[in-house]
Amino acid sequence: MFIGEYQHNLDDKGRLAIPAKFRGQLSEGAVVTKGLDNCLSLFTKEGWDFEAERLMNLPLTQAKARAYARFMLSSAFPVEIDKQGRVNVPQALRSFAGISGSTVVTGLGDHVEIWAPEAWEEYRSHIEKDSGNIAEELGI
C-alpha cells in the first residue's frame, strides 16, 4: 500500500528518486503513465496489467473508447528502478506534467502519483477546503 507525500528532485537527466518506502513494491518493474488532472501515475507491474486488461477489453470500434485506450496506452512507459532507487521519467511525460526540478510524490493506495509542486499545491488546497462537501456528495 502506497501512502504519504514526499518532495523529491528530478535531476537534469530526468531521473526521479522513488521514496524508500515505495521501492520494495516497485522493484519488480513499474509503469509510468499520464494520469488525470495533469499528474503522472506510477503503477506496479500487477497494477498496470490489471489496468491494461481493462483498456484492451473496451469496444475499440467505438471512437470514444478507442480514443481513451489510445491516450492511456500511448502515454505509458515501462520503467526500472536503478541501484540508487531512481526511475527514468521519459521526456514526453515530463513536459506533460510540467515537471522539472522539484516534484511531489504521493502514495494513492494502489499506485503512486507524481506532481509538479505548483499543481499539487493548488489541487491539495482545493480539496482540503472542500473535503467535507465532497465526502457528502459522494455519500461516504
Next chain:
Amino acid sequence: MFIGEYQHNLDDKGRLAIPAKFRGQLSEGAVVTKGLDNCLSLFTKEGWDFEAERLMNLPLTQAKARAYARFMLSSAFPVEIDKQGRVNVPQALRSFAGISGSTVVTGLGDHVEIWAPEAWEEYRSHIEKDSGNIAEELGI
C-alpha cells in the same frame, strides 16, 4: 505488450525506425496496414493472423462488412525488420497517412500505430482535454 509514444524519422528511402522496445516482439515478421482515423497499424504476425481471421469471418453478404474487410485486407503488406531495426513502409501507405519525414509511433497494447505528427497532435490534444469526461462517460 506495446506501450509508449516515440518520435522517429522516416528517411527519404521510406524506412522507419521501430522503437527498440518494440523490436523483440516484431522480429518474427510483421504486417503493416491502414488503420482507423488515418493512421497506419503495425501488427505482429500472430496479431495479424487473429485480425485477418476476424475480418474473414465477417458476414460478407453485408455491403459494409465487405467494404471494411476489403479496406483492411487489400492494404496490408508484410514487412521485415532490417539489422538497424527499421521497416520499409510502402509508398501507398505513406501517402494514405500523410507521412513524410518525422512520424509518431505509438504502442496500443496488441499492435503499433504510426501517425503523421500533426494528425497525432490534434487527436491527442483533443483527447487530453476530454479524458476526464470520456473516462466518466465510459464509466471506468
Next chain:
DNA sequence: TGACACGTGGGGAATAGTGGGGAAACGGAG
C-alpha cells in the same frame, strides 16, 4: 558520536537512431 541509509550528482560505456554508399535485381531499349 559513529554508522548506516537515503538522496543527489557526475562520468563512462553501451546502444539506439540516422544517413550514406555499394551491390543486386528488375525493367526497358537497342
Next chain:
DNA sequence: CTCCGTTTCCCCACTATTCCCCACGTGTCA
C-alpha cells in the same frame, strides 16, 4: 539476347542519447 539505366535492398559508419555504475554529502537512528 544483351546492355544500360533505374530502383530497391542491404550493410557499414557516425553521432547522440540513454543507461549504468561509482562516489559524495547530508540527515537520522542507535
